[in-house]
Amino acid sequence: MALSPPLPEQLPSSGGRQMPLYSIIGMAILLAVAAVLATTVGSVPISPLTTFSIIADKLPLVDIAPSWSSAIGTIIMEIRLPRVILAGLVGAALATAGATYQGLFRNPLADPYLIGVAQGASLGAVIGFLLPISWHVTSFGIIPLLAFSGALASTAVVYLIARVGKTLPVTTLILAGVALGALLGSIVSYLIISSGDKLHSIIFWLMGSFSLSQWSEVTIVFPYVAVGTAVILIFARMLNVMQLDEEQAQQLGINVERLKIVLLAAATLITAASVSFVGTIGFVGIIIPHAVRLVWGADHRFLLPLSVLTGAIFMILADLVARTILAPAEIPIGVITAICGAPFFLYLLRRRKKAIF
Amino acid sequence: MKRKVLILAIMCLSSLILLNLLMACSSPPGPVPPGENEITDQLGRTVNFTPSPQRIISLAPSNTEILFALGLADRVVAVTDYCNYPPEAEEKPSIGGFSTPNIEEIIALSPDLILATSIHEKKIIPQLEARGITVFALDPKTIDEVLTAITLTGRVTGVEETASGMVSRLQLRIQAVTGRTESLPPEQRPATLYILWHDPLMTAGSGTLQNELMEQAGGTNIGRDIADYGDISLETVIAANPEVIIAGTGHGTGGDATFKFAQTETRLRDTLARQQGQVYAIDSDLTSRGGPRIVDGLEQLAAFINREIFR
Amino acid sequence: MIKIEMRHISLGYDDKEVLEDVHLQAMPGEMVGLIGPNGSGKSTIIRALSHVIHPRSGQILLDGEDISRIRKRDLARLVGVVPQMPLLPSTFTAFEIVLMGRNPHLGLFQQEGPADREIAWQAMGKTSTQALANRRINELSGGEIQCLLIARVLTQQTKAILLDEPTANLDIGRQVEILYLIKQLCTENNLTVLAALHDLNLAAQYCNRLVLINNGRIYADGTPAEVITEPNIREVYGAENCVHTHPVNGLPIVLLDSNHRSARRAGV
Numbered sequence: 001m002a003l004s005p006p007l008p009e010q011l012p013s014s015g016g017r018q019m020p021l022y023s024i025i026g027m028a029i030l031l032a033v034a035a036v037l038a039t040t041v042g043s044v045p046i047s048p049l050t051t052f053s054i055i056a057d058k059l060p061l062v063d064i065a066p067s068w069s070s071a072i073g074t075i076i077m078e079i080r081l082p083r084v085i086l087a088g089l090v091g092a093a094l095a096t097a098g099a100t101y102q103g104l105f106r107n108p109l110a111d112p113y114l115i116g117v118a119q120g121a122s123l124g125a126v127i128g129f130l131l132p133i134s135w136h137v138t139s140f141g142i143i144p145l146l147a148f149s150g151a152l153a154s155t156a157v158v159y160l161i162a163r164v165g166k167t168l169p170v171t172t173l174i175l176a177g178v179a180l181g182a183l184l185g186s187i188v189s190y191l192i193i194s195s196g197d198k199l200h201s202i203i204f205w206l207m208g209s210f211s212l213s214q215w216s217e218v219t220i221v222f223p224y225v226a227v228g229t230a231v232i233l234i235f236a237r238m239l240n241v242m243q244l245d246e247e248q249a250q251q252l253g254i255n256v257e258r259l260k261i262v263l264l265a266a267a268t269l270i271t272a273a274s275v276s277f278v279g280t281i282g283f284v285g286i287i288i289p290h291a292v293r294l295v296w297g298a299d300h301r302f303l304l305p306l307s308v309l310t311g312a313i314f315m316i317l318a319d320l321v322a323r324t325i326l327a328p329a330e331i332p333i334g335v336i337t338a339i340c341g342a343p344f345f346l347y348l349l350r351r352r353k354k355a356i357f
Numbered sequence: 358m359k360r361k362v363l364i365l366a367i368m369c370l371s372s373l374i375l376l377n378l379l380m381a382c383s384s385p386p387g388p389v390p391p392g393e394n395e396i397t398d399q400l401g402r403t404v405n406f407t408p409s410p411q412r413i414i415s416l417a418p419s420n421t422e423i424l425f426a427l428g429l430a431d432r433v434v435a436v437t438d439y440c441n442y443p444p445e446a447e448e449k450p451s452i453g454g455f456s457t458p459n460i461e462e463i464i465a466l467s468p469d470l471i472l473a474t475s476i477h478e479k480k481i482i483p484q485l486e487a488r489g490i491t492v493f494a495l496d497p498k499t500i501d502e503v504l505t506a507i508t509l510t511g512r513v514t515g516v517e518e519t520a521s522g523m524v525s526r527l528q529l530r531i532q533a534v535t536g537r538t539e540s541l542p543p544e545q546r547p548a549t550l551y552i553l554w555h556d557p558l559m560t561a562g563s564g565t566l567q568n569e570l571m572e573q574a575g576g577t578n579i580g581r582d583i584a585d586y587g588d589i590s591l592e593t594v595i596a597a598n599p600e601v602i603i604a605g606t607g608h609g610t611g612g613d614a615t616f617k618f619a620q621t622e623t624r625l626r627d628t629l630a631r632q633q634g635q636v637y638a639i640d641s642d643l644t645s646r647g648g649p650r651i652v653d654g655l656e657q658l659a660a661f662i663n664r665e666i667f668r
Numbered sequence: 669m670i671k672i673e674m675r676h677i678s679l680g681y682d683d684k685e686v687l688e689d690v691h692l693q694a695m696p697g698e699m700v701g702l703i704g705p706n707g708s709g710k711s712t713i714i715r716a717l718s719h720v721i722h723p724r725s726g727q728i729l730l731d732g733e734d735i736s737r738i739r740k741r742d743l744a745r746l747v748g749v750v751p752q753m754p755l756l757p758s759t760f761t762a763f764e765i766v767l768m769g770r771n772p773h774l775g776l777f778q779q780e781g782p783a784d785r786e787i788a789w790q791a792m793g794k795t796s797t798q799a800l801a802n803r804r805i806n807e808l809s810g811g812e813i814q815c816l817l818i819a820r821v822l823t824q825q826t827k828a829i830l831l832d833e834p835t836a837n838l839d840i841g842r843q844v845e846i847l848y849l850i851k852q853l854c855t856e857n858n859l860t861v862l863a864a865l866h867d868l869n870l871a872a873q874y875c876n877r878l879v880l881i882n883n884g885r886i887y888a889d890g891t892p893a894e895v896i897t898e899p900n901i902r903e904v905y906g907a908e909n910c911v912h913t914h915p916v917n918g919l920p921i922v923l924l925d926s927n928h929r930s931a932r933r934a935g936v
Contacts, residue, residue, distance in 0.1 A: 141556075
């Protein structure tokens with residue numbers, strides 16, 4: 001046979017090299033556009049020129065004579081900019097974690113909240129709301145720390161329950177996670193009912209929100225999300241091989257147990273960091289990876305970075321809608337993500353009817 | 358064959374639903390106690406009541422305040438967990454929470470009048486009426502309606518004179534404020550923000566008691582474009598640059614969290630209110646409860662918003 | 669080239685013992701056939717040799733080194749496995765599945781390069797699967813998938829190959845093609861090959877040595893002529909009068925006569 005092997009770009013969308021490479025660049029550009037758009041638009045009208053001037057003025061070596069009031073400057077630099085960045089970080093984190101869980105569990109229904117992270121964080125947050133202490137050491141109060149602790153604690157419990165000797169069977173992990181999640185969820189429900197006047201705050205937190213996002217939150221969330229995502233991206237090729245069963249993966253040289261723990265830890269960490277500050281925003285973690293798969297295929301070397309970018313774009317735009325459509329009031333972002341995302345995904349499914357899993 | 362099964366299933370389901378509906382409709386209301394008097398309450402219900410009831414239960418803190426202010430403390434047999442004013446009210450037995458009163462305990466006390474609010478309309482009031490208990494609902498949404506509520510309560514409890522006396526005195530106090538504010542032009546009505554809660558940032562919009570109080574006190578509510586109670590974005594607040602910020606405090610375990618927020622949130626530092634030190638705290642019971650103390654709230658707000666006029 | 673050795677191996681699942689005190693050896697350049705009735709433990713041995721399951725007692729040695737001390741990635745460069753009925757996701761194409769065989773040779777940050785792709789392509793050429801390159805797994809027949817798995821193990825370029833029923837779904841022509849290919853690689857490249865086969869005739873034709881397993885123990889170990897004998901077949905399989913001699917190459921051949929009833933042994 002004088003034929004040569006199929007070139008990367010000839011392989012159908014399950015992994016041609018060049019098409020996704022251009023797509024990554026394209027999505028990165030789209031992300032920049034979305035971020036810029038979200039910073040200029042808001043419930044208070046500010047012209048794009050003013051927005052750019054305000055930001056440019058903060059750059060070193062650039063000095064622009066202020067033609068804007070300090071109120072406008074505060075709005076751009078201290079309200080909108082940290083909010084857009086946080087939305088991008090959280091969207092990227094949830095989408096990446098979702099893609100990782102789906103790859104690890106080889107299950108299309110997996111999402112970042114599968115093993116109880118969201119329920120643990122919710123319980124921590126609700127306890128924080130109900131405790132009569134207020135903590136002013138950090139500018140974001142006590143809720144994120146309790147939520148983070150709750151998330152990590154519930155993950156640890158699920159891990160300890162599911163572990164069998166030195167192995168971590170995947171089905172046991174899912175079952176333990178769902179069971180613990182249900183238990184924690186019912187405790188949260190009970191606490192909500194007896195929360196009295198805190199009800200609105202708690203429900204609002206549970207549905208997720210970026211209002212009152214500040215730079216201090218961004219500086220905490222960023223390292224977790226950056227490191228965790230980087231670790232996951234490194235193991236992208238191995239995640240491909242893990243799509244075979246665990247036996248084959250091991251026979252092809254992958255230390256399956258170690259990989260499971262590393263990826264689970266990284267995905268859980270970025271989820272916990274996001275949820276602790278922003279609340280449990282649903283839908284993004286399960287649907288964005290699927291949408292990316294539908295368009296660009298299941299090769300994790302492209303699925304993961306594209307999930308990062310698409311998740312960020314989606315969240316930034318969803319937050320933009322949440323805070324402008326009924327301005328000056330704000331809709332909880334969980335509502336927006338569900339309303340916007342579901343029909344879009346159905347549309348994608350109808351257009352491309354091939355198997356995505 | 359499949360079709361027959363489907364038709365059969367639909368018939369069964371429809372008859373089940375029909376049966377449910379019939380059962381729901383056919384439960385007869387309880388016997389109405391003989392009463393010479395009829396009155397329409399603030400939920401639009403026509404209520405038959407016995408004159409001068411002696412065993413009254415209040416299902417809301419605002420109702421409790423009205424009852425005690427009318428001197429009916431001896432006739433009140435139970436209140437809710439949240440009825441904390443006047444202090445004597447806390448010594449009364451409680452029949453539960455605001456939206457979760459215990460029906461059994463209520464019945465066990467053999468009341469002859471229950472004062473409820475709109476929260477109880479869907480579930481609690483029908484249950485009580487089905488057992489033949491007289492329920493009268495108050496639901497004031499404006500200052501005028503609060504005065505009406507006091508008048509109605511006076512009628513239904515047989516102390517009309519006391520009630521009208523109280524209403525007159527309250528009207529005088531209200532007039533003392535509005536007399537000086539109603540002629541204020543817009544530029545002399547300071548932009549005011551009322552913080553209901555800080556996380557999420559919530560304010561009272563049009564149609565709320567707080568909104569009316571602010572307007573009557575001579576201020577311009579920056580949240581007036583919001584309908585009822587709602588979240589307001591920090592951006593909007595900063596852009597509106599309020600001259601006066603009032604934080605509602607005392608929400609259960611919330612304490613003065615809203616006040617701390619108003620005083621310390623860095624992004625509000627450039628607002629006129631912070632620059633001029635016009636950040637105040639007010640007991641939220643004074644601005645949200647539809648009772649006589651609403652006028653106390655009005656007076657305090659007037660002092661905050663227009664301190665020149667009201668020393 | 670490596671020598672595979674099992675010493676005093678006991679293997680089981682949960683509380684069920686499958687194999688007891690098993691001794692096994694395979695030398696480089698040697699193609700060893702594992703034969704035995706259903707459930708006798710052939711797959712279990714393959715899985716133990718690839719360290720997917722761990723023995724209860726005993727040692728498995730590769731060139732004298734205990735297999736449990738070898739890192740997973742190094743092991744995958746020494747030993748390649750063709751599993752029996754594996755799960756293959758239909759989101760990847762045939763070529764990509766075969767290309768995964770290069771995984772043990774790639775570092776954490778490396779991606780497959782043109783050289784890797786060429787190796788995979790050549791492997792598919794040897795197994796006549798190049799035409800399937802862009803097809804998805806769920807479109808392929810059992811036989812085509814089996815050939816792909818063999819292409820994958822060739823792509824892995826290991827010193828030893830373990831095969832679990834590699835020809836179960838193949839037609840006669842393909843069976844011959846594949847086994848001939850494996851035998852050729854075995855002898856030319858001095859590979860150590862262990863194949864679990866249920867077809868006794870194929871085993872006799874292609875394997876240098878046969879290991880007959882029965883009731884959790886090694887029943888016979890030797891050349892095809894030594895192992896496939898009337899008494900052995902009768903004892904292990906309960907089939908009568910069926911071992912004959914191949915007219916051309918003199919190797920034993922098992923022929924069934926439909927007039928003979930086989931006496932099923934209890935417990936077999």
